[in-house]
Amino acid sequence: MDIKEKVIIVDVSGRCNQLIAREVRNLNVYCMLFGDNASIEKILCEKPSGIIITGEGNADKLVSDIMSSGVKTLDIRNASDYKDVIKSFLYDELKLSGSWTMKAFSEYMIEELREKIGDKKVLCALSGGVDSAVCATLVHLAKPESLTCVFVDHGLMRKNEPQEVVEIFRDKLGMNLIHIDAEKRFLDKLKGVTDPEKKRKIIGEEFIRVFEEEAKKIGAVDFLVQGTIYPDIIESGIGSKGLVKSHHNVGGLPDVIDFNEILEPVKDLFKDEVRKVGLEIGLPEAQVNRQPFPGPGLGVRCIGELTKDKLDTLRDADAIFREEIKNAGWDTKIWQYFAVLTDMKSVGVRDEVRSYERTVALRAIHSIDAMSAEFVEIPYEVLRKTSSRITKEVKGINRVCYDITSKPPATIEWE
Ligand code: XMP
Numbered sequence: 001m002d003i004k005e006k007v008i009i010v011d012v013s014g015r016c017n018q019l020i021a022r023e024v025r026n027l028n029v030y031c032m033l034f035g036d037n038a039s040i041e042k043i044l045c046e047k048p049s050g051i052i053i054t055g056e057g058n059a060d061k062l063v064s065d066i067m068s069s070g071v072k073t074l075d076i077r078n079a080s081d082y083k084d085v086i087k088s089f090l091y092d093e094l095k096l097s098g099s100w101t102m103k104a105f106s107e108y109m110i111e112e113l114r115e116k117i118g119d120k121k122v123l124c125a126l127s128g129g130v131d132s133a134v135c136a137t138l139v140h141l142a143k144p145e146s147l148t149c150v151f152v153d154h155g156l157m158r159k160n161e162p163q164e165v166v167e168i169f170r171d172k173l174g175m176n177l178i179h180i181d182a183e184k185r186f187l188d189k190l191k192g193v194t195d196p197e198k199k200r201k202i203i204g205e206e207f208i209r210v211f212e213e214e215a216k217k218i219g220a221v222d223f224l225v226q227g228t229i230y231p232d233i234i235e236s237g238i239g240s241k242g243l244v245k246s247h248h249n250v251g252g253l254p255d256v257i258d259f260n261e262i263l264e265p266v267k268d269l270f271k272d273e274v275r276k277v278g279l280e281i282g283l284p285e286a287q288v289n290r291q292p293f294p295g296p297g298l299g300v301r302c303i304g305e306l307t308k309d310k311l312d313t314l315r316d317a318d319a320i321f322r323e324e325i326k327n328a329g330w331d332t333k334i335w336q337y338f339a340v341l342t343d344m345k346s347v348g349v350r351d352e353v354r355s356y357e358r359t360v361a362l363r364a365i366h367s368i369d370a371m372s373a374e375f376v377e378i379p380y381e382v383l384r385k386t387s388s389r390i391t392k393e394v395k396g397i398n399r400v401c402y403d404i405t406s407k408p409p410a411t412i413e414w415e
Contacts (some may be wrong), residue, residue, distance in 0.1 A: 001222075005099060008032055008034060008046055009053075011034070013035065014055035016035050018234065020082070022080075024086060027090055028101055029096055030100040032046060036059040038062065051094070054076050054082075056136050063393030102276035105273075110138060110141050110281075117223065122261065125152070127295070128157065131184065131227030133287055135225050139265065140173060144175070145176075155181075156298045173282075186206055187307070187308060199296065203299050204296070208253065212257075215257045222254070227266065230270050263347070275288045292335075300413050301341065303415060305349055314341040321337065325386075334365070335367045337364035340361040358398075359400070360394075360399070362401070363403045367405075377402060378402070
């Protein structure tokens with residue numbers, strides 16, 4: 001993207017802390033984040049309007065190179081209160097105009113995609129997640145007739161989600177969407193498998209196989225769309241101590257598709273910016289503000305062997321929990337919340353008769369980056385109502401627990 005006003009942030013601690021970068025973006029200025037292994041040549045190549053040095057560290061050579069480069073620089077190393085200082089640097093000292101808005105970005109990106117795609121063919125894997133949804137919609141707005149979207153429905157999505165994907169993208173937006181109902185295929189492959197890592201692996205591999213078969217039918221395409229976002233680039237290690245985060249997302253697609261080039265329309269954006277673009281280009285709020293959802297879906301929230309019966313039970317319990325959280329107005333306050341179907345059965349009484357049924361666990365956490373998380377203190381009345389509804393309305397559940405563990409030592413998901 002051709003951006004005239006650009007600020008470079010150099011985190012000399014090598015950790016590539018994203019806070020300052022997000023602060024600058026919120027002030028409507030485009031910025032890029034570099035670690036302590038950046039060179040002055042690499043920085044100057046970007047022709048920045050200004051440079052901000054942050055982090056607790058020295059990187060003496062790099063800092064002195066920056067200081068003597070002639071580019072206006074703000075040094076906020078070790079500063080705790082930097083908000084006003086940054087604002088004044090951007091607007092008073094650099095005299096920037098603050099033109100980085102998601103409206104401007106959307107218009108620019110649609111135009112750029114239109115030019116780049118021309119009459120060529122584009123393929124996009126739509127997962128229902130916000131990144132791929134925004135990418136697909138940008139391409140659709142640029143060149144609707146060039147785009148084919150493939151949505152592999154592995155049968156591990158939440159209640160009504162597959163129908164919603166089809167409704168939004170095919171019916172409302174008019175996208176050329178291929179919906180592959182692969183539920184049976186996935187469950188057949190997963191039959192008898194209880195080990196969480198094996199489940200994950202099978203789901204990932206099967207996803208690739210289904211997509212590969214579909215891609216063969218479509219034939220060669222010119223572009224494959226990927227929903228890479230800026231934190232993916234930062235976290236894949238641009239600093240010397242780049243975050244070590246295992247890649248959760250289904251990889252391997254590029255290997256099975258015959259294409260020439262990858263299109264990554266939102267690779268310069270932070271997650272909150274992707275969401276803003278989504279709203280800007282007309283995606284429904286519920287789609288845009290969707291909470292994080294693991295690629296293997298309910299496969300990692302249904303403990304033990306996956307069966308259609310257990311998954312349907314989990315879907316019903318999860319839908320009730322989500323509905324009650326929303327009714328109580330807590331849906332916008334919680335980072336991620338969901339139900340887990342444990343593999344444990346316990347004794348209960350139903351209609352004065354002994355029952356022996358499964359336990360559902362509810363999980364709700366606050367987090368900033370999913371690396372650590374704290375359980376949320378949901379009001380007891382919300383939990384009480386959820387528990388009473390789940391045990392009444394969902395067959396096979398006689399006990400509901402609330403998970404009060406933070407991460408670490410627990411993880412957010414149970415598997
Ligand atoms: P954990 O359980 O590792 O989860 O604390 C951290 C965050 O990542 C999500 N998650 C996944 N996302 N594929 C994904 O795309 C996965 O296999 C996966 N496993 C966990 C989880 O929902 C949480 O937001």
